[in-house]
Amino acid sequence: MTGSYREDMWWHGRLRCRGYRITAGRDAVLDVLTKSDAHLSAEDIYMRVHRIYPGIGLASVYRTLELLAQMGLVYKFDFGDGRARYELAEGSKKDQHHHHLVCNNCHKVIDYNDFIEEEVELLKKTEKGLSRKYDFQITSHLIQFYGICADCRKQE
Amino acid sequence: MTGSYREDMWWHGRLRCRGYRITAGRDAVLDVLTKSDAHLSAEDIYMRVHRIYPGIGLASVYRTLELLAQMGLVYKFDFGDGRARYELAEGSKKDQHHHHLVCNNCHKVIDYNDFIEEEVELLKKTEKGLSRKYDFQITSHLIQFYGICADCRKQE
DNA sequence: CATAAAATGATAATGATTATCAATAACTTG
DNA sequence: CAAGTTATTGATAATCATTATCATTTTATG
Structure with a gap:
């Protein structure tokens, strides 16, 4: 009954309608992001994608993530460990809106x-x-709390 | 009447009581931060400090900023342009609590x-x-809004 | 299938930040 | 205030995440 609709293809239209092409690499990156629930770095994603699509290069992973972030399909975070972290924007998946608690240690x-x-x-x-006061078109926000987690407090 | 109290020396005690030493370089970095109202990068700060204290090296600026951030005297931000930005924590100065609106463009x-x-x-x-629910000792937070500023919207 | 344009992989380049280490300066103690 | 201890420094090399380059391959289209 559901015809040929594929749950894992929802982003095809989003890319197409902006003139971007569907490629195996982009599919694989989105697949990994969809199936993972945590804060992956570009290299994490590269390694996971590499398993299902060994042809991919690291640069393409970076390019895809950049593109998806630009389009708002992916959020890019800085948790202070020197590399960016990515997660699928909510709305696309089971994920609910959430914010982050980051351990400084x-x-x-x-x-x-x-x-x-x-x-x-x-x-x-x-x-x-x-928006009104500063004539600024706001598209997203970021909230994070920082501190020391329980484990780190015990260790000191 | 105010004796020998120096307004620009308030951080000396904060450093001393933790075993850190007062040095010309640290004084100069704090001086620059106190007098500037905007979001300086490490190199911005280096260049300004260099004018009043030419002996300083870039590495020391980084070290000082790291130390001050660790102590909570300075906030460190990532506005997405590939370098960290620093500002003096409020409480130390005229500055009032504020948050940021960042242009993605x-x-x-x-x-x-x-x-x-x-x-x-x-x-x-x-x-x-x-704090209670996650047994997490929270020390600070971050709120930022992202979007496109008026100037950038005009240009496109 | 032929074509035009977008995308890719491999890799070199970039650039902010950190590590290293011998020399120096700041505090402490007598 | 001199000597000693230790933190700090400047210069610079090293690191490492991310980007740029470019010839080649894919994708979409008619």
Whole structure:
């Protein structure tokens, strides 16, 4: 009944309609991102993609991630360990909106979605106000908390 | 009447009590940070410090900034242009608490403090809740909005 | 299938940040 | 205040994530 609709192909239209082409490498990167739930670096992604599509080069992974981030399909984060981390934007998957708790010591990241409704509500309002006041077209936001995780506190 | 108290020496105690030494280089870096109101990169700071204290090396600027950030006297930001940006933590100066609006295109940064009271209030509450739930000692937070500034929108 | 344009892989280049290490300066103690 | 201990420094080499280059291969299209 569902015809030829493929759940894992939702991004094809998004790419196509902007003139980008569908390639095996891009498919593989998105596949890895869809199936992983955590904060992968470009190299993490490269290694995972390499297993299912050995032909891919690291540069293409970077290029794809850059493109997807530009399009808003992927979020790019800096958790302070010297390399960017990527995750699929929500809306595309089971994932719910969440923010991050980052350990300044071991750089571990905890996802949380407590208080998210209130946060998002306030952010929406703030966004609207800032947009008008500063004539700025806001497309996204970032909230993170920093500190020391339980494990790191024990060790000292 | 104010005796020998020097407004520009408030950080000496903070360093001393942790066993760090007061040096001309550190003084100069803090001086530059205190007098500047914008988002300087390490090299920006190096160049400005170099004018008043030519002996300093770039590595020392990096080391000092790292130290100050570690101590919480300085905030370190990533605005997406490939280099870290630093500003003096508030509390030390005229500066008021503010957050940032970052242009994804030209990487310009606008400071704002509209809605700050509400934001801070919510953050405080969230912080408390997260601390308990995840056994995480939170020391700071980050909020940024991203989008396209008015100038960049005109140009396209 | 032929064509034009986009995308790729391999790799060199870039550039911010860090590590190294001998020399120097800051604090401490007598 | 001199001597000693140790943190700090400057110069520079090393690191390493990310980008640029470019000849070659793929993709989409008619």
